[in-house]
Amino acid sequence: MHVPDGFIDAPVSAAAGAVAAGAVAVSLRGARRELGERAAPLAGLVAAFVFAAQMLNFPVAAGTSGHLLGGALATILVGPYTGVLCVTVVLLVQGLLFADGGLTALGVNITNMAVVTTVVAYAVCRGLVRVLPRTRRSVTVSAFAAALLSVPAAAAAFTCFYAVGGTTDVPVGQVLTAMVGVHVLIGVGEAAITALTVGAVLAVRPDLVYGARDLTAPLRLCVGGEPADAPPSPTLDLARAGGAPTPALTPRSPRKVLLAGLAISLLLAGVVSFYASAAPDGLEKAAADEGIEAGAGEHGAAGSPLADYGVRGITDGRLSGGLAGVIGVGLTVAAGTGVLCTVRIVRTVRGRRAGEPSPAATGSPAPRTPRDV
Amino acid sequence: MGAGHAHMLYRHGSSPVHALPPHTKLTAVLAFVVVVVATPRTAVWAFALYAALLGTVAYAARIPPGLLLRRLAVEVPFVAFALLLPFVARGERTDVLGLPLSVDGLWGTWNVLAKGTLGVAASVLLAATTELRGLLLGLQRLGLPPLLVQIASFMIRYGDVVTDEMRRMRIARESRGFEARGVRHWGVLARSAGALFIRSYERGERVHLAMVSRGYEGTVPLVDEVTASRAQWSYALALPLSALVVCLLGWTL
Numbered sequence: 088m089h090v091p092d093g094f095i096d097a098p099v100s101a102a103a104g105a106v107a108a109g110a111v112a113v114s115l116r117g118a119r120r121e122l123g124e125r126a127a128p129l130a131g132l133v134a135a136f137v138f139a140a141q142m143l144n145f146p147v148a149a150g151t152s153g154h155l156l157g158g159a160l161a162t163i164l165v166g167p168y169t170g171v172l173c174v175t176v177v178l179l180v181q182g183l184l185f186a187d188g189g190l191t192a193l194g195v196n197i198t199n200m201a202v203v204t205t206v207v208a209y210a211v212c213r214g215l216v217r218v219l220p221r222t223r224r225s226v227t228v229s230a231f232a233a234a235l236l237s238v239p240a241a242a243a244a245f246t247c248f249y250a251v252g253g254t255t256d257v258p259v260g261q262v263l264t265a266m267v268g269v270h271v272l273i274g275v276g277e278a279a280i281t282a283l284t285v286g287a288v289l290a291v292r293p294d295l296v297y298g299a300r301d302l303t304a305p306l307r308l309c310v311g312g313e314p315a316d317a318p319p320s321p322t323l324d325l326a327r328a329g330g331a332p333t334p335a336l337t338p339r340s341p342r343k344v345l346l347a348g349l350a351i352s353l354l355l356a357g358v359v360s361f362y363a364s365a366a367p368d369g370l371e372k373a374a375a376d377e378g379i380e381a382g383a384g385e386h387g388a389a390g391s392p393l394a395d396y397g398v399r400g401i402t403d404g405r406l407s408g409g410l411a412g413v414i415g416v417g418l419t420v421a422a423g424t425g426v427l428c429t430v431r432i433v434r435t436v437r438g439r440r441a442g443e444p445s446p447a448a449t450g451s452p453a454p455r456t457p458r459d460v
Numbered sequence: 461m462g463a464g465h466a467h468m469l470y471r472h473g474s475s476p477v478h479a480l481p482p483h484t485k486l487t488a489v490l491a492f493v494v495v496v497v498a499t500p501r502t503a504v505w506a507f508a509l510y511a512a513l514l515g516t517v518a519y520a521a522r523i524p525p526g527l528l529l530r531r532l533a534v535e536v537p538f539v540a541f542a543l544l545l546p547f548v549a550r551g552e553r554t555d556v557l558g559l560p561l562s563v564d565g566l567w568g569t570w571n572v573l574a575k576g577t578l579g580v581a582a583s584v585l586l587a588a589t590t591e592l593r594g595l596l597l598g599l600q601r602l603g604l605p606p607l608l609v610q611i612a613s614f615m616i617r618y619g620d621v622v623t624d625e626m627r628r629m630r631i632a633r634e635s636r637g638f639e640a641r642g643v644r645h646w647g648v649l650a651r652s653a654g655a656l657f658i659r660s661y662e663r664g665e666r667v668h669l670a671m672v673s674r675g676y677e678g679t680v681p682l683v684d685e686v687t688a689s690r691a692q693w694s695y696a697l698a699l700p701l702s703a704l705v706v707c708l709l710g711w712t713l
Contacts, residue, residue: 089538091535091538091572091575091576091579091580092493092496092497092575092576092578092579092580093496093497093571093572093574093575093576093579094538094572094576096497097494097497097498100497111605111608112605115605115607115608118607119607123678124668124672124676124677124678125664125665125668126607126611127607127610127611127614127678127680128614128664128665128667128668128671129661129664129665129668130611130614131610131611131612131613131614131615131617131618131664132614132615132618132622132660132661132663132664132667133657133660133661133664134611134612134614134615135614135615135618135619135621135622135623135660136622136656136657136660136661138615138619138622138623139619139622139623139625139626139656139660140626140653140656140657142623142626143626143649143652143653144640145640145646145649146640146641146642146643146645147642147643155653164657164661165661172608172611173611173615175608176608176611176612176615177615179608179612180612180615180616182583183583183586183587183595184583184587184592184595185534185583185587186531186534186535186579186580186583186584186587187534189493189497189575189576189579189580190489190490190493190579190582190583191493191494191497191579254501254568254571254572255545255549255564255565255567255568255571255572256549256564256568257545257548257549257565257568258548261548279643279646280646280649280650280653283646283647283650283651283654284650284651284653284654284657285654286650286654287650287651287653287654287655288654288657288658290654291654291655291658292658292661295657295658295661
């Protein structure tokens with residue numbers, strides 16, 4: 088997906104360059120904060136790994152093969168800041184040395200492939216790790232979902248650039264359909280390989296997987312088989328909030344409810360819509376009967392790839408509807424998690440300002456609105 | 461490991477282009493590509509002039525044309541995409557060999573092909589005449605953040621080592637009778653990738669410790685400062701400036 092010169096016009100390329108420079112500056116600061124002076128050798132070696140892993144060919148079938156893109160993998164393994172830096176450096180070297188991707192399009196390429204991929208993958212992975220049970224398998228599952236969504240997200244970001252600064256007048260909906268359609272397929276392969284690789288690393292060095300760093304139990308000093316120190320705090324929320332006092336009772340986690348809700352919605356969206364009737368729903372039927380529909384314009388998002396609850400490019404109507412449902416649920420959950428996290432952060436900050444223990448600091452999970460149930 | 465200290469795209473030589481300081485060459489290539497992208501696509505002759513300019517540089521650098529053309533093959537994937545444009549673009553149609561093609565799409569194809577090819581050719585010339593270390597020094601000289609330059613230099617330095625490790629793992633797999641034939645074998649390959657990551661990360665930790673024990677404090681001392689004289693600057697900037705003249709002519713004519 089390396090964009091060549093001349094694909095995006097000069098002003099938009101410059102704007103993308105500014106965005107990329109800002110993101111890289113933020114990541115430089117973040118990586119320095121996380122890794123300190125170890126940043127250069129570690130990020131350099133991980134970039135070399137990404138570069139080498141892109142050369143590893145995965146046979147698909149009948150002689151064709153694909154390879155890893157590596158953005159999501161790097162993020163889950165070493166964290167978002169270092170991940171952005173690694174992919175940026177790989178793109179920079181590819182552009183300068185191997186002429187892969189245009190130099191004026193470097194900003195577009197970095198924004199798409201280093202920033203969007205990484206941010207989406209990290210958000211999805213963290214959100215899922217937090218919701219799913221605290222096991223190794225759930226990290227692998229989150230890695231799968233993160234990689235699966237990150238690739239089409241990068242394709243969608245490219246389409247945005249193309250819509251604003253494309254040099255040819257191609258209908259944007261068509262570009263989006265083609266790009267996202269192809270990249271969903273690529274994303275499936277990427278997701279499988281990323282999940283398998285993360286699983287392999289987890290089995291040997293779970294401490295190296297940044298996305299699973301909450302899952303490692305805190306180390307305890309034992310003398311003669313007996314713990315020598317005070318029992319460590321039961322949840323990690325406490326450790327992160329700076330050692331707040333342990334509450335006597337931890338309320339039951341809403342995790343099971345949330346998981347059940349997610350499973351049911353996915354089931355409904357993916358499987359039941361497979362068999363759902365294509366008859367218009369109540370309002371649409373009423374509108375048609377009353378003749379209101381003639382005045383109704385096409386919806387603004389009618390050109391979107393999910394318009395009318397179907398993924399374009401997939402001819403089987405049922406399969407397409409089911410897929411669209413699953414994607415829709417995924418997007419809704421991602422958006423909801425984002426909103427919840429923001430609300431929680433705002434509350435924590437306000438609570439600290441007011442001098443009272445915030446909901447996050449007392450160990451009880453912030454009240455969550457039940458969704459998808 | 462026996463690959464020597466130059467990357468495979470570098471072509472050793474002692475031409476005037478090789479002798480230019482790297483940051484002047486980087487500036488020249490960047491400015492040239494920007495000018496090319498800003499040229500209106502209807503000025504077909506301008507792109508011929510740009511190609512002639514690059515040809516002059518290749519001649520001065522004594523890069524054989526065959527090598528240049530072979531390395532242009534890297535842009536084949538975009539060509540496939542560009543060739544699709546006339547079929548999907550909107551606007552008035554014209555008949556080419558009985559196919560209704562969009563005029564705007566044809567111009568778009570030409571635009572991407574011409575500008576993309578010129579950009580790739582400029583990058584290939586830069587890579588063929590500049591050593592890796594020189595490129596990194598030049599980037600640092602041009603104001604890229606030192607940490608980013610350090611990461612890039614570590615990546616380039618250890619890229620061969622990590623790739624070699626991957627090759628040895630492949631040989632180890634194959635000598636045990638493994639042959640990846642389909643999706644069923646992804647698990648094995650992914651486990652190799654995981655092992656490669658762990659080895660790379662641990663190598664990074666060892667490299668860091670080795671550097672700390674030699675007095676590393678977060679910055680790499682710059683031993684050789686690259687400087688460029690006024691003559692070298694003007695020599696390097698001759699390319700983008702002449703391109704700029706062509707571009708301005710393209711806008712006015």
